[in-house]
Amino acid sequence: MRILIAAVALLMLSGCKEEVAPHPGQAIWEGTCKVCHGTGLAGAPIIGNQKAWAPRIARGKDSLYGHALKGWGDMPARGGNPDLSDDDVKLAVDYMVSQAQ
Numbered sequence: 779m780r781i782l783i784a785a786v787a788l789l790m791l792s793g794c795k796e797e798v799a800p801h802p803g804q805a806i807w808e809g810t811c812k813v814c815h816g817t818g819l820a821g822a823p824i825i826g827n828q829k830a831w832a833p834r835i836a837r838g839k840d841s842l843y844g845h846a847l848k849g850w851g852d853m854p855a856r857g858g859n860p861d862l863s864d865d866d867v868k869l870a871v872d873y874m875v876s877q878a879q
Contacts, residue, residue, distance in 0.1 A: 803873030806866050810859040815874060820852035823878075831878035842871050 807815070807825070814822035823830035834842060846867045849855040856862045857870070 801869075801873045801876060803869035803871070803876075806862065806870040807873050810857045810862065811870050811874065814853070814857070822853065825874050826877045828878050831875070835875055835878065839871070839875070842875065843868050846871050 812825075814820055815825050818824045823834065845853065846857065847855060847864060856867055862870075
């Protein structure tokens with residue numbers, strides 16, 4: 779009987795999905811970066827677009843971080859949000875990169 783109860787409990791638990799914590803940069807992206815990187819505004823590479831992100835990722839994270847922190851082309855420094863710390867900006871970049879790989 780105990781084995782049957784244990785087997786039923788395991789079957790029930792196997793259907794449960796483990797909750798995955800959101801990426802720490804996701805909230806920053808949603809609050810600041812989404813305006814352009816969610817729509818392609820001003821030529822921004824859209825999040826998740828592997829083809830658009832591949833050459834940027836190939837240049838390395840230091841290049842991505844530098845562009846995000848200091849601005850690049852039509853993108854203002856810190857995505858236009860001067861309240862973001864360097865670490866916040868890097869987390870947002872890391873999140874966008876994670877969505878393009």
